[in-house]
Amino acid sequence: MIRLDLVLLLMALAVSLVGFIPLFPWLGTVPKLFLPGAMLVRLFTQRHGYRLDHRFVTVGSVAMFIFYLLRFSLADIVGPAVNLLVMLLGVRFLGEGSARNYLQLFLLALFCLAASSLYSLDPLFMLYLGLQVIIFPIALVLLTCHDRDPSAILVPARFRSLLSIPLVMLAFSVPLLLFFFIILPRTQVPLWNFLAGSASKTTGFSETVRPGSNATVGESKSVVFRAECVRLSPGELYWRGITLNRFDGAVWSRREPPAGERFAPGKGRVVTQQFILEPVSPRYLVALDKPGQLSGQRGVISAPDFTLSRRTPSGGRSAYRVDSVVTPMTRGRLGSEREFYLQLPERIPPWFREQGRVLRERGGSDGERLTGVETLFRGEHLLYATTGLPVSGEPLVEFLTKNKRGNCEFFASSCALLLRLAGVPARLVGGYLGGEYNQLGGYYVVTGEQAHVWVEAYLEGTGWVRVDPTRWAVNGGDLGRGAGRGAFRSFLLAADTITYFWNRQVITYDLERQMELFTETGRRLQGTRLPAPKRFLTFMLPAAMLVFLWWGVLLLRRRPSREARLIKAFMAELRRLYGVEASPDAGLRELTAGIDSPDPARFVEIHNGALYRDRPLLPEEMRELRGILRRMKKGER
């Protein structure tokens, strides 16, 4: 025997844990302890038949509500709200076992799960949601029965029958859930986004480059973006983010490029990339160097220096598609804008001034001056490193002359400054280098540690040319090669595929993709053509005939005999006219004995005559029986 109240309590515990666990890392200590404690107390009281005073529970709820209400502020709305949710959930466990209390408990658990989405957009959410989707209908169906009879006890067979309904509902709910998810209306931009703030901490490239600010550069292994595209050679994997064109002696930053600048990508193959960008930068988007056509994001400006930026900064995860021409070159000419890229800071270290003068006086083309800078770098035997970096007042000088250790920021900043001093227009490009290709998903994974800065130099007659001075380091050959292979690494990449598709299909589904989907569906529906007649006849006709034959056989097998059909019609008339009900215990003669009409008696006489002689009805008997039935149907008693 199965006690409904006990099953319901177990369901309540399960549904609450599924709401509580994903929220756990973001809760205060008190709610973290209170809810499990309340669950244990409830189990104890249930087992020993104790009941807590409901006034205590009500007063407790009100006190908690006031406590957390006082902690609400515009700066932190979500924090107190989720703590309050969990506390109220705990209080429900201390309350009575009424249907109302259980319903509140289930809804609070659902709210907890929903609230966890404000903190984490992890694919694990789908697991928790799946569990709640399974438990929720079962619990609510049991709750409805519990509401009818709180002390109900069911035999296992009945319980199984009862469970069959929510389980069937569950089977239908998955496609329906997906359907609603696709069609529910989206807005172009969130109307009030303060709730989403907690989940959108940005990690990625900075919008300025300041070499020498730290002796050690932190390398985040967290994924910055995933880009679905064909596999490329490591040397082509320059993901362009921001172009920095102004140097004040310490910091490279970005100013709007001159209005007249016009450049096109050089020759190269076009590679289409589908990006899922983590909240990297609120303004700038990344793409393979040199980005062209962009789709999937509204309000994106493409600057003449190939920087893609959003008109309105956004902190969320985003998805977009870019067609890039993979090339280190651009085509075009700098006119009066040339001066813009030769600007120098007011304070230039004498060592740089001297090297610049030497390069300038050596003369030659822009290309030759660039070679001069490369020779200088290679001659210094510099080492690429992320620790032990120079932090003095003149970090670039220290890097090139004493310390000889630096990360890409040192290499790029020094190189660009030297080029400008030598009279070659130069700028910095911030982005990422390399990436790990996931064969399973067909995409690159790029992490924070792959952030990179390189230089673009303008060579008269050629255009802007990518120069990566970090490769001039003695250990620069390995740059951008990525992590080694291994079983564990392969497993991690396979696991990452789930995250990628989760982000691609769920997290970044927005108005843009919704519109694309609707348009595509409409187009396909309009373009649907029936198969050619010949093909249709070849394949469909035999199939249809088989189905028809099968259906016919089923019908014939199910069809009752002539006599059975007559008896059925006769019984229906007896019921209609005389209120006589068929009974397994009574024969036709007993059923019609009390009827004051000759027709039913005659019918029974003919029928039984054939039945007791063990022969089928004769044609004339059949005719007479049908005549009797016709008269009865006309209402003749």
Add this chain to the structure above:
Amino acid sequence: MKTSRTSGLRITKAGAVYVGVTLLLGFAAVNTGNNLLFLVVSALLAFMALSGVFGWRNIRGLHAVVAFPDELYAGRECFVTLRLENRKRYLPSFLLDLTLTSGGSASFFMIPRNGRETEILPLTLPRRGAQTLPWARVSSPFPVNFFVRWTGIPVDGRCIVFPQPLPWDMADTEGDRRWGVGDNLRRKGGDGELLTISDYTGGEPLKLIHWRLSARSQGLKVKELSAPAEEPVMVDPLLLPGGLEEQLSRAAWLINRLMGHRQLPVGLRLGERVIAPGESRRHRLRLLTALGCYDPA
């Protein structure tokens, strides 16, 4: 006869809360653009839609059959057997409340697919004559108590209601054998020795119900007591005092009195129709049926 079988639904307080929560989360999802909230809202909507469909299926494919006792008197409460059949091939039905249009209701926790359940319920029919229970209202909060759906379902329930027996003093009718008068009528009878136990037919006084045996078996059981046989009597209701309905009621009481208590052979003259005296139970029911269905037009 009312044959309306409309359906409807009523939202419960819990249902209103659920709808409110769904709207609130939907509003939050649309405004934050958080797709995980969209997933939660989609799950809530899917569940609401499915509970609607399954709730609707839960009260479909049902058929009620009411089995009346043999003797059913106008205005007098009797017990009828209500059998509810679930004719669905795949789904059981749960938490059903069935209310007959003529009053009386019963609850069923579960009816398996292609199965049936039986309940006994009290019923009072106010008028005599052949009657049909046209439909019954079946309602259920299943699968979740957010909406209570109801619909009319067909009922197999045809019966003939006898006139309400009206006791009367037969002293002034003494000597007239047409409606059954004589000294023997005023003697008590019908409460002799126990002859047999039979099914409750609706006409027996409550004191004759054998409660102990009824509790052990499916239906109600009554004690049948012996009484001495007497001379035949002809009853002509139209000669009894009062209006037509009153005359029929007095005649019904008289027939039961004469045949049930005294076991006299009784016949009936009803306008042109004459039924010869008899003393079986079937004969008594035939006389009462004639009274119940009597239409002077």
